Each structure stands twice: as structure tokens, then as C-alpha cells.
Amino acid sequence: MPIDLIGPRFIGSEIYRHSSYGDWHPLRIPRVSTVTDLARALGWLPPARFLQSPRVKPPALWAFHRPDYVAALQEAERRQFVTDAVRATYALGTPSNPVYPEMYRRPATAVGGSILAGELLREGGVIYNPAGGTHHGMPDRANGFCYLNDPVFAILSLRRNGAGRVAYVDIDAHHADGVEAAFADDPDVCLISTHEEGRWPRTGALTDRGLGQVWNLPVPRGLHDDEMALIREEVILPVVAAFRPDAIVLQCGADAVLEDPQSRLALSNNAHWAVVAGLRGLAPRFVVLGGGGYNPWSVGRLWAGVWGTLLGEELPDRLPPAGEAVLRTLRWQGQRREVFPQDHWVETLRDAPRTGPLGGDLRARVDGLIRRQAAWV
Template sequence: MAAEGGGPLYIGSEIYRNSSYGAWHPLRIPRVSTVTDLTRALGWLPPARFVQSPRAKPAALHAFHDPAYVAELQAAEDRQWVSPEVRERHALGTTSNPVYPEMYRRPATAVGGSILAGELVARGGVVHNPAGGTHHGLPDRANGFCYLNDPVFAILSLRRVGARRVVYIDIDAHHPDGVDHAFRNEPEVCLISTHEEGRWPRTGPLEDRGAGQVWNLPVPRGLNDDEMALIRERLILPVLEAHRPDAVVLQCGADGVEEDPQSRLSLSNNAHWAVVGAVKRLAPRLIVLGGGGYNPWSCGRLWAGVWGTLIGADIPRRLPDRAAAVLKALRWEGPRREIFPEAHWVETLRDAPRSGPIRPEVRERLDRLDARLRVWV
């Protein structure tokens, strides 16, 4: 099976359905299973478009991750316990990166999906792996809820099948420090990141260029759809066109929408879908990953709409009963109480647009990057 000619492919697995980082972790919520169920309920995911994700083997993980770290991650899953030394050395068993039953198998499945995605688009096409996007993982440490770094493996997979020049675009609310670590000195891999300024991991300053192909845009709190549209037209698409990539990896983290508890941005899901649609038109090969997203309703709706955008589906004004039932069945327990959805979270897929003024600091930062782009081109 290949993506070329047969339309976009969706990579998934049932391992995500009942897997949780723990009762009070931000990733206690169902995400990939919600997207899979929602797209099926909408009639957007026939069996021919669905691909079962393999699990990456330890030897494959050694292409980026230290073998000793991979072994400790496997051992932690087997034992459901880590020593203080392992916790200190590899950041396993921490509040952010807890021990849980599938702590090796789940991220290894996401990596397997991203490796397979690269192989599926070897001769062109589009693949969506919503379980991917774990962009913080480091070679020998878990980092920011990410035990393994599947975007790195998506890029490595693409390069193995002949995509020499790759553009990695990241519109998550957080900077992709793990991907930056892997490729910042590789001039044929271009990294474009928009992320909330001052937000963990507090990396990715505007001035950082890496080997000349790192384009960071820290954005202020309250970023709105109009500002994101300007960023898309003045940064993301011009850099993409200038780099002339053989393939694109787009990390489409859902934590930049207004309802997400882990950022202070104010986007609607329309902003993400507009980026996906624009990038798709320019990418000879395209892999779209998930990423952050900590409100189960907004995350599920956003990524379902990403898939709808990739296949060219019409977004319904109101969800049919079967699709609405998927969202109505979700439960979100907060630290002190259950959180109940707003009406449009279960009745619609598309948010109302969140327009607003384009602030001077956004224009000024884009001007600085534009000046650099003109010199580069």
C-alpha cells in the first residue's frame, strides 16, 4: 500500500484507546481514539484509507535514541517502577513522564507509524498519523510528556526513501526542542516553528538560526486567527517555497486553540486547517502529525478536521447524530471536578472564527524574519 494515487492514508492503532498517563496527567484524555471514531462516524475513514500502525523495534529506535535509554524505557514498562538513578538520568518516572502500563509500547507505536508514513509517501502522497508529534523527546531522556521523538523518525524515514530536502513545520504551542536538537546543524532539513513565547520549554528564540535553516517565531499570548493567517502567508509558505523541499512534515499540535488548558493562545481550529490546506498544495510528499492537545473535545474535533482537510471533505455545519454521540460520550475529570463541554464542542466540528487585530509585535517579528528570508533567497 502506498499513499500515491490512492488518496491520503490514516495511520492508527487501538493501543491509544485505553492507554493513559495516569488519572491526573494532562494526557489522561482520549485523543487518537476520538479522532478515529469521529472520522469513521462522519464517513471519512473507509477501511481502504486506514493503515494499522506497526510498533518500532528497539534497533530502529537506536537511529536517534541511545540504546541504554531504550533499554531502560522497556524495563520501566516491564517493572512498572524506576530507580532514583534512572529517574535522574533519563527523566522516567517523573510527574511529567510517569510510569504507566504502555509507556514503551505506546510511543514505540507512534514512532512505527511515523517511520511507516515516510515509506508510504516514498513516491508522493499524503499520510496522517495523529498519534505522532511527540517533538520534545531527546536521545537519552524523556522530555515534556514525550518518551520517544517520532517526528525525528518521520524525517529520517523520508530521507531514507530519497527525500533529500525536508521541511519540518511545527504549529504546536510549544517549541519542538527535540527535533531542533536532532537537525539544527543539518542544512538540508529546514525547521519552521511558531510557539507561544515564554511557554515551556522556553527554547526557540527568534534570533536562533541553527545551521541557517531554523526559523523560529515566538508569538504573544492571545494569538488570533488573523495573526496566524499572516504568519502562514509571510513566514510558513515563503520559507517552504524557498527551501524547495522533496517532502514536508507538519506537526499540527492542537494546544494553540483558545480552550486548551496548556497554553494561552486564542486560535480556532480554522487556523490549523488553513495551514494544513495551504501546505498540502505545496508539498510533493506530506506527513501530518498530531502533537499537543489537552482538551478532549477541541483536540478530537481539530484533528478530525485535519483529516477532513486532507481528503477534501466538506465540513458539516452541524454534526450528524452518530458523530455527535462520539463527542458526547467523552468525559474529562479535572483535579477537583468533572469538566463539562460547551454546546458547540459536541454539536459542531468547526469553531467560530477567532478574529482580532494584528498586533505590532507580531508584524515586527515577521518583518525581521522577512528581511532574513530576502537575504537568503
């Protein structure tokens, strides 16, 4: 049985509060600081549950990232400039992966938190690292806003600390291409990714296999809560349960909700929280990471609700004044104008459910995965 005397713990850092990818980039918005402040305003984050994230040192990154890439990333941060050759070789200084002041220190802190999570869960328990989830990073280059791949390091850390089999579940709107690149041929890692069909990076086809356990489910535009419930109950939970993992890592990207500008999916935050709750008891070690999320109000509310779900808290129908104040301080300058929040973005934590009929094409894809899972068992 897991030893978890303190209960779930939250890993964070002040480095995220004022760090931005630039005024024009989707990651110009505050995210980790918002969920931290909101959790505190709700009374869910006493000092005993909060852990300061360490920053990983370069040699530790060489377990997945090439030393020359790590050195180039550090040099780009130091100089705040990259040459054309560095840009072409490592995808640094591009529109997706810009040069900004904390471009090494910020992702290295997220990786440090995910490594710490694996170390702390040697005897079992639950860790939440909302700054994590940078699932696109590749060994030799930045990719899709991700300079380093902290989910890979969470899995490696868990395995170093006694977890022989790890299930990685990713419900971000974008395919977990970097994590799949790391573990597609590893039979002791089960990879499940749901992601919008046809959206960048346009990988993760239903037919992809690898030598290990790879379960990709591209979903159609407009995916709603009832359809995600079908995926949760008939694919995600049965596949993870059959794998019998020693640890689960969940990437809980918030960009699959209706209000997010970087996808065309239509989930409410209830769908994410139901996945968190469903996976909670399927392994003695549970690491939950952040990921995508580009509407500051929806990502803050969703990730705060993840933390409340992990704690077993009753989510309030209306936010207390201190919580509402956190959300009312947010500003979101769009590409052409400032975006102002809808009332429920600042007054509530829980979205109204977003339901609808099941799409026949999705039903067919799920049935195909069910048949595959039955054959595997």
C-alpha cells in the same frame, strides 16, 4: 509527479484507546481514538484508507535515541517502577513523564507509524498519523510528555526513501526542541516552529539559527486567527516554498486553541486547517502528525477536521448524530472537578473564527523573518 492512487491514508492503532498517563496527568484524555471514531462517524475513514501502525523495534530507535535510554524505557514499562538513579538519568517516572503500563509500547507505536509514513511516500502522497508529533523527546531522555521523538523518525524515514530535502513545520503551542536538537545543523532540513513565548520548554528564541535552516517564531499570548493567517502567508508558506522541499512534515498540535488548558493562545481550529491546506501542494510528500492537545473535545474536533481537509471534504456545519454521539461520550475530569462541554464542542466540527487586530510586536517579528528570508533567497 507523485503516485497516489488511493489518496490520503490514516495510520492508527487501538493501543491508544484505553492507554492513559494517569488520572492526574494532562494526557489522561482519549485523543487518537476520538479522532478515529469521529472520522468514521463522518464517513471519512473507509477500511481502504486506514493503516494499522506497526510498533518499532528497539534497534531502529538507535538511529536517534541512545541504546541505554531505550533499554531503560523498556525496563521501566516491564517493572512499572524506576529507581532514583534511572529517574535522574533518563527523566522517567517524573510528574511529566510518569511510569504507566504502555510507556514504551505506546510511543514505539507512534514512531512505527511515522517510519511507515516515510516508507509509503517513496513515490509521493499524503499520510496522517495523529498519534505522532511527540516533538520534545531527546536522544538520552524523556522530555515534556514525550518518551520517543517520532517526528525525527518521520524525517529520517522520508530521507531514506528518496526525499533529499525535508521541511518540518510545527504549530504546536510549545517549541519543537527535540526536533531542533536533531536537525538544527542540517542544511537539508528546514525547521519552522511557532510557539507561545515564555512557555515551557522556554527555548526557540527568534534569534536562534543553527548551521542549517532554523526559523523560530515565539508568539505572544492571545494569538488569534488573523495573526496566525499573517504568519502563515508571510512566513510559513514563503519559507517552505523557497526551500523547495521533497517532503513536508507538519506537526499539528491542537494545544494552541483557545479552550486548551496548556497554553494561553486563542486560535480557532480554522487556523490549523488553513495551514494544512496551504502546505498541501508545496511538496510531493506530505506527512501530518498530531502533537499537543489537552481538551478532549477540541483536540478530537481539530484533528478530525485536519483529516477532512486532507481529503478535500466539505466540513459540515453541524455534526451528524453519529459524530455528536462520539463527542458526547467523552468525559474530562479536571484537577478539582469534572469539566462539561460547551454546546459547540459536541454539536459542530468548526469553531467560530477568532479574529482581532494585529499586534505590533508580532508584526515586527514577522517583518524581521521576512527580511531574513529575502536575504537567504
